[in-house]
Amino acid sequence: MANGRVVQTADRTIGSRQLAALLPAEVLARPGYRALADAVRTLILDGRIALHVRLPAERELAEAVGASRATVTGAYDLLRGSGYVRSRRGSGTWTELPDGHRPVGAHAIVGGIGGRADGEPGIDLAIAAMGAPEGSLAEAFAWAAPRLPQLARSPGYHPFGLPDLRTAVAERFSRRGLPTRPEQILLTSGAQQAFSLVVSLLCRAGDRIVTENPTYANALDALRHARLRTGSIAVSDAGWDMEIAESTLRQTVPRMAYVIPDFHNPTGALMPPEQRLRLLAVTRATGTWLVVDETIADIALDVPAPAPLASLAPRGGADHVITIGSLSKTHWGGLRVGWVRATAKMIAELTAVRVSADMTGSVLDQLVALPLMDDMDRALPARLAQLRIQREALVQALQRHTPEWSWRVPPGGLSLWVDLGEAVSSALAERAAAAGVHIGRGARFGVDPGTFEHRLRIPYTLSADRLDEGVRRLAGAFHDGIPLPSAVDRPHWVA
Ligand SMILES: Cc1ncc(COP(=O)(O)O)c(C=O)c1O
Numbered sequence: 001m002a003n004g005r006v007v008q009t010a011d012r013t014i015g016s017r018q019l020a021a022l023l024p025a026e027v028l029a030r031p032g033y034r035a036l037a038d039a040v041r042t043l044i045l046d047g048r049i050a051l052h053v054r055l056p057a058e059r060e061l062a063e064a065v066g067a068s069r070a071t072v073t074g075a076y077d078l079l080r081g082s083g084y085v086r087s088r089r090g091s092g093t094w095t096e097l098p099d100g101h102r103p104v105g106a107h108a109i110v111g112g113i114g115g116r117a118d119g120e121p122g123i124d125l126a127i128a129a130m131g132a133p134e135g136s137l138a139e140a141f142a143w144a145a146p147r148l149p150q151l152a153r154s155p156g157y158h159p160f161g162l163p164d165l166r167t168a169v170a171e172r173f174s175r176r177g178l179p180t181r182p183e184q185i186l187l188t189s190g191a192q193q194a195f196s197l198v199v200s201l202l203c204r205a206g207d208r209i210v211t212e213n214p215t216y217a218n219a220l221d222a223l224r225h226a227r228l229r230t231g232s233i234a235v236s237d238a239g240w241d242m243e244i245a246e247s248t249l250r251q252t253v254p255r256m257a258y259v260i261p262d263f264h265n266p267t268g269a270l271m272p273p274e275q276r277l278r279l280l281a282v283t284r285a286t287g288t289w290l291v292v293d294e295t296i297a298d299i300a301l302d303v304p305a306p307a308p309l310a311s312l313a314p315r316g317g318a319d320h321v322i323t324i325g326s327l328s329k330t331h332w333g334g335l336r337v338g339w340v341r342a343t344a345k346m347i348a349e350l351t352a353v354r355v356s357a358d359m360t361g362s363v364l365d366q367l368v369a370l371p372l373m374d375d376m377d378r379a380l381p382a383r384l385a386q387l388r389i390q391r392e393a394l395v396q397a398l399q400r401h402t403p404e405w406s407w408r409v410p411p412g413g414l415s416l417w418v419d420l421g422e423a424v425s426s427a428l429a430e431r432a433a434a435a436g437v438h439i440g441r442g443a444r445f446g447v448d449p450g451t452f453e454h455r456l457r458i459p460y461t462l463s464a465d466r467l468d469e470g471v472r473r474l475a476g477a478f479h480d481g482i483p484l485p486s487a488v489d490r491p492h493w494v495a
Helices: 016-022 025-031 031-047 059-063 067-080 137-152 163-175 190-203 217-225 242-252 275-288 345-359 365-374 374-401 425-434 464-478
Strands: 054-055 086-087 091-096 123-125 186-187 208-213 229-236 256-257 289-293 323-326 337-340 415-419 437-441 455-459
Touching: 016 059, 016 242, 031 217, 059 067, 059 163, 059 217, 086 425, 123 464, 137 365, 163 186, 163 337, 163 365, 186 190, 186 345, 190 217, 190 256, 190 289, 190 323, 190 337, 190 345, 208 217, 208 242, 229 242, 229 425, 242 275, 275 289, 345 455, 365 374, 374 464, 425 437, 425 464, 437 464, 455 464
Parallel strands: 123 437, 208 229, 208 256, 256 289, 289 323
Antiparallel strands: 054 091, 086 091, 186 337, 323 337, 415 455, 437 455
């Protein structure tokens, strides 16, 4: 399907046991039809059951949840009446969103932030990245300056990347437990270009791929532009739904799966080792390219930085894994230095695509990146300490100004995935903009339009006082006396 939407197919199913496992304990303890309908509706709105997924037959679900068939029939009737499922005689019941829901257009999380009408400066809470560490860029430039003239004698085209930096990136992978040769590295203009190149090389319009849901908004946009058919793996505060992920992968046999296992953007979740192994095994079995985005892996605040996911694969079992990363979170997004790690053959193929896109990366940026890369392990602790302080400041600001919202403090990463308790995040983001706050509303991170409307992603990448001011303004917009319009009309259950 064109028109910029992620294409959905109606050929995925959720089993009765899988659905039962997603239901809250209180619903399973007393499975009334209203409670069951309410729980399924919440799972749909929260992206934990994707749209256009076939629900289990009534009899099977009744058995799995220990309810009467009439209870499930009643629940499905309610869901149908309120537009959350659609049934066709003889072929089943699928998840949907009601016609009245208001999906919001995709706007990239980029661009400046206007101030308030009264001249107060704006606060950008849409970007989960920090400024460069104090002093380090200037030192790196000073190191690079005398080395530039020699490099400048050549034409300056290095499509694979500056050789010394390729070596440095490969060595860092090796030190972190994934032996890597420089030929296995392509240097790119950030992780975003790395991802776009991988998608261009591997996928054709109409191919099936799988991403987490929610996931990194700009990756979703790249997939939309490539017109891929996107299936999803739910990630919630409780982590990955690996059983459903495995069955989705086996059912749809996608060309590519894209995951952010380390301090996942936006939830901050960290994938446990056992799930990493399962993901490696199932993608290998289905012949799916596994694209692992490790851009945030080093922002490990409460736990040691995880080893590269591909390092867990049995010997020779990681050729289908493509790892991407960058210096944007550890150092600075303004330095456009990222990479892809894959087999040497794939790196050569990706480089051919890169030449058609932008020929080569900036020699200057890569030269400056060299000392930063070498110094990373020494410099990182100070940055992480600063982020821990800011994370705590954000938590305190939320407790002070919006105690009715809820959140889980992630073990790393750069943001909180805040639950507003109501599906008003797009309306709130719009109102907040008038108050000079730019914020990533939940729907930007959802595979299906109209989902995650009760979530906001709030990064803790600003100073404590800016965070407090930003949350104060958000709270002002939230409590402003005029109710925020809900993106999803609440169903009026009638019986
Ligand atoms: C998960 C993830 N991948 C990729 C990127 C893009 O990073 P880069 O600036 O290296 O292109 C980001 C930046 O926010 C990110 O969070």
